[in-house]
Amino acid sequence: MKNFFRKYYTDLFLGTRLFIAIGVCVTLFLFSFFIPILGDLPYFVFAVLMALVFVDLLLLYLTERGVFLRREVPERLSNGDDNELKIYLENFYGFPVSIGIIDEIPFQFQKRDLWFTTSLASREQKSISYLLRPTKRGEYDFGLTRLYVQSPLKLVSRRFNITGDKIVPVYPSxxxxxxxxxxxxxxxxxxxxxxxxxRVGHSMEFDQVKNYVPGDDYRTINWKATARKGDLMVNSYTDxxxxxxxxxxxxxxxxxxxxxxxxxxxxxxxxxxxxxxxxxxxxxxxxxxxxxxxxxxxxxxxxxxxxxxxxxxxxxxxxxxxxxxxxxxxxxxxxxxxxxxxxxxxxxxxxxxxxxxxxxxxxxxxxxxxxxxxxxxxxxxxxxxxxxxxxxxxxxxxxxxxxxxxxxxxxxxxxxxxxxxxxxxxxxxxxxxxxxxxxxxxxxxxxx
Structure with missing residues (x-):
């Protein structure tokens, strides 16, 4: 029982739509005391809501691993620069899902609001890119990536905790x-x-002897090579x-x-x-x-x-x-x-x-x-x-x-x-x- 509680209940979150629907049911029950014509309507609406919640739970929990996620982090980060990181997603459910993502980035960035939302059709793949700019050299520890998945009903959401612990060094730029x-x-x-x-003057580093072309400095003419070949030859210098x-x-x-x-x-x-x-x-x-x-x-x-x-x-x-x-x-x-x-x-x-x-x-x-x-x-x-x-x-x-x-x-x-x-x-x-x-x-x- 404890394992069941830990496996399912701790990763179950109620959606905004469910709270709105519960509010509607409470309102109907309240008005039924003053308006007898409503009769059993509040009970019927509440029963339909509970049935939809049960269907939503079945949709989310019947598939053991409904969504695949992989965080793609470089082997090292560049200090003072914008480094690109990616989150790769793939939907294994047989229906489209809405996903909220919390990525636990290192504490050095002091960001607690890194939240992404997206939607995936069945069997669809998608990558989400974002930038991080470290300002200190050293080791940066990445934590979990948490997914909050909702079916098209959006009454409840199921959380997936993806283990992505990784220590990444931050090197100079x-x-x-x-x-x-x-x-x-x-x-x-x-x-x-x-x-x-x-360039001021000529460098003392000799490179080669080459044929003269218009624009070459006359002072670099190599007269001995010119006499041997019969064409004007010049010395070429380099830094x-x-x-x-x-x-x-x-x-x-x-x-x-x-x-x-x-x-x-x-x-x-x-x-x-x-x-x-x-x-x-x-x-x-x-x-x-x-x-x-x-x-x-x-x-x-x-x-x-x-x-x-x-x-x-x-x-x-x-x-x-x-x-x-x-x-x-x-x-x-x-x-x-x-x-x-x-x-x-x-x-x-x-x-x-x-x-x-x-x-x-x-x-x-x-x-x-x-x-x-x-x-x-x-x-x-x-x-x-x-x-x-x-x-x-x-x-x-x-x-x-x-x-x-x-x-x-x-x-x-x-x-x-x-x-x-x-x-x-x-x-x-x-x-x-x-x-x-x-x-x-x-x-x-x-x-x-």
Missing amino acids: FLKMRQYELMAVSNRLTDIGIKKMR EKAQHVYCVIDKSRAMKMPFEGLSLLDYAINASLILSSVALIKEDKAGLITIAEKTGSIVPADRRPMQLNKIMDVLYKEKTRYLEADMEALYISIRATLKQRSLVVFFTNFESMSALERQLPFLKRIAKFHLLLVVFFENTTLKSLSEKPAENVEGIYIKTIAEKFAFEKKLMVKELTKHGILSMLTPPQNLTVNVVNRYLAIKARQQI
Whole structure:
């Protein structure tokens, strides 16, 4: 009896139509006391209702597994991107059904209203798609999927609990990385905001000797090859390859600040992954260093096919620390790891000039041996406050303070430039495009 109760009664829910019908029966019984002409009509209506409920129960419970469901989740999710998930449905009943679906998605999304409704004819198949945007890396636990099935009578509904427990890891933004890879391979990076850089002078990387065509530079004519072949031949050059590009990520408390759901650390991680991918496509060697109160992970620069997966696996585990970055440890790590002149892209954040001055001596030492690009973030909230007109005395005070902080950021750029350090002040949402643009500009100008 207990098993029967657990199997059937706990999954039985009364529908809206049944409550309306019960209300009609109660009304008829009530009026029958005052209107004798109604006679046995209330009893007849109630009997018909009970018969319909019994038929509805038979329709729903005679088939053991009336509806098939499968949740289709990717093996991993991309942080900060819209990831597509699907729910596949198939109706095994011999009649059309109406279905309500509750999908128990991970608690990190903080969504309790993920409810889908659909209808299926007999033997019909259907897929429902929806998007999820994770904002933290780590493991996400998916729970049950609950179906509420109604027959055409819609008096009661039967619940199916589909076990779909699955733990899915959320990795740095690999969806955008693939998009940038495709754009870079097809030379269509301009479609997503990447500027086309004019090459300055000639690269020292010799490619081949080819026949002259109108438009080739006369200065590249190879006179010896021309004399041997009897036709004009020119030397062809290509971008220098196998240059070292290191992304250095600050994991200290300065990178904890949130922006549109993601922390600055997550923006830096996503940009580092994409920059490493573009560098490998350009046949450079990509590496990674993370730093907080001590040196974190170090991935030596390489351009083997598995290098990008190695970098992604390291970035997946990184978390924000709550102490200040140890720049001396970073300098020692760079000197020990980087054996030749490299491009070092340092992702960090400064909110005051004093914070920059504490790190400046070590940044100058790094810049003596490598091409250092310091990337820090523009506070978009303060910028919007500084541009908003003040309406009262309090507004004037807030606007003045916001303008002061915004001006300090510009002073930081000038201070770094004064010491021969490349810098970039960027809003978080434009970080990836701006960093890739700067890398391509450095390559075009042959600064490494």
